[in-house]
Amino acid sequence: MALSQAILAVLSQRACSGYDLAKQFDGSVGFFWNASHQQIYRELTKLEEQGLITVEVIHQESRPDKKQYSLTIGGETALRDWILQPSSPAPIKDEMLVKLFVGHLVPIAELQTLLQTQRQQHEELLAIYKTIEQQFLAHPGELPLQLRCQYLTLRNGIHFETSWLAWCDETLTSLTQNPTSDR
Amino acid sequence: MALSQAILAVLSQRACSGYDLAKQFDGSVGFFWNASHQQIYRELTKLEEQGLITVEVIHQESRPDKKQYSLTIGGETALRDWILQPSSPAPIKDEMLVKLFVGHLVPIAELQTLLQTQRQQHEELLAIYKTIEQQFLAHPGELPLQLRCQYLTLRNGIHFETSWLAWCDETLTSLTQNPTSDR
DNA sequence: TCACGCATGTAATCCGTTACATGATTCC
DNA sequence: GGAATCATGTAACGGATTACATGCGTGA
16 A cells, blocks of 8 residues: 555655654645554554665654654665556545435435535635645745645645535535425 | 445435445445445444344345345434534545655656546546436436435535646646756 | 653554455346 | 356455553643
8 A cells, every 4th residue: 555655755855753754644745645653653664674764763862762764775766666656546435425425314404514514624724735835835936846746736635625615615505495395 | 434324325225235235336425435345245244233224135036146235223313323423524545646746756757647647537537427417417307305415426526526637737737847947 | 730742652443455255147 | 158247255464543551851
C-alpha cells in the first residue's frame, strides 16, 4: 500500500522523526493521505529493515532524544519508481452518501440537519485550504516546481470542497421541494 | 465500520443473496462504498449472529440454491439509528496526489502522462454516471423520495468527477508553463 | 498543580485484499 | 470443448483503528 510511499515522500523533502511525520500526516500530506502515529512507527521499522531509510539518534537538551529518519539512495529510487507506476482513481468511501442513499428511512428534517452539518465541516476545510493557499500566492514570482507541485495538490482540495458545497446546496434544495410528497 | 450499515442499507431496499449484494457493491452503492464478495459473506455471517438480518434458503431449478437475506425489525431500527448519528467528512486517500506532491522527482513529461491517464479514467466514470442519470431523468414527473435520494448520491459522483476533470486541466496547464524553469 | 507538547512504543481487534477452492448450467 | 454466469465459501496476510502505556519539560 501507499502508506510506505507517502512516508518516503515526506522524508524526501526533509529528514524527520516519527513524531514529526505524525504531525505532517495531520495536515499537508494528511489532507490526501492520513495516518496515525502507530501506523507510522510500525512502517518506519519496516522501511528501515528494507534499507529504504536510515536512522540517526539525535540527542536533545531538555527534550527526549529523537530518531531522525532519512531516505537512502535505495529509498529515493524506490520512490521514483513508484511514482512512475500508473494508478487508478481512488475509490470513494463516504458514509454520508450511504446514509443519503436510504435517506427516505428517516424524517426529511433529520436528513437536512445531517447535510447541513456536513456542509459546515466541508466549509471549514475549504477555509483552511484557502488560508494555506494565501501563503503560496504570497510567494514572489513564479513558484519553483517543488512548491508548485505542493500548491497543485492543495488546489485539488479546494476544487473538491467547493464542488462538495455546491452539491450540498443542490441536494438541500431538492429535499426542500415537495418535502412530504410521498410520506 | 460502515460496511455492515451499507449492507443493511441495500437489504432495506430488497432481500438479496450474498452474490446479489456483491453485484450491487460493484456499481450503484459501490460508487461510494465498495466491498469484495469475501467481505460481504463474512459480514453477513456476523449480522445474522447479531440478529439484524435473517436467512431463507431458496431452492432453484437449474441453478445453485441461494441464501436470501432480509432485514429484521432490529436491523431496520439499527440502520435508522445509524443514519441519525452525525458523520464526519470522509478522509481522502488518493495515491495520485501523493505522487504529485513529490512530482518534481520525476521528469515533467512523465507527470503529465500520469495525469492524462487519470483524467481519462475519471472521464470514463463521469460518462457512466451520466448514462445512469438519463434513466432517472426519463422518469415521468417528480421522482418519489426514495428514488430521489438515490439520484442525489449519483449527482454527488457527477459533481466530483466534473471538478476532478477541471482540476486535471488546470494542473496540466500549470505544468506546461515554464516546464523547465528549475530543472 | 494541571494541562499540553515532545517523544516513543505495544497489544488487541477489526477491516480489507489476494489467493485458493468447488461445482452446476448456459451459451458460443 | 471452453468460457461465462450463478453461487458459496476458507485461509493467510497485511493494513488500520482503538486502547493502553510511559515519562520529561514548560508555561499558565
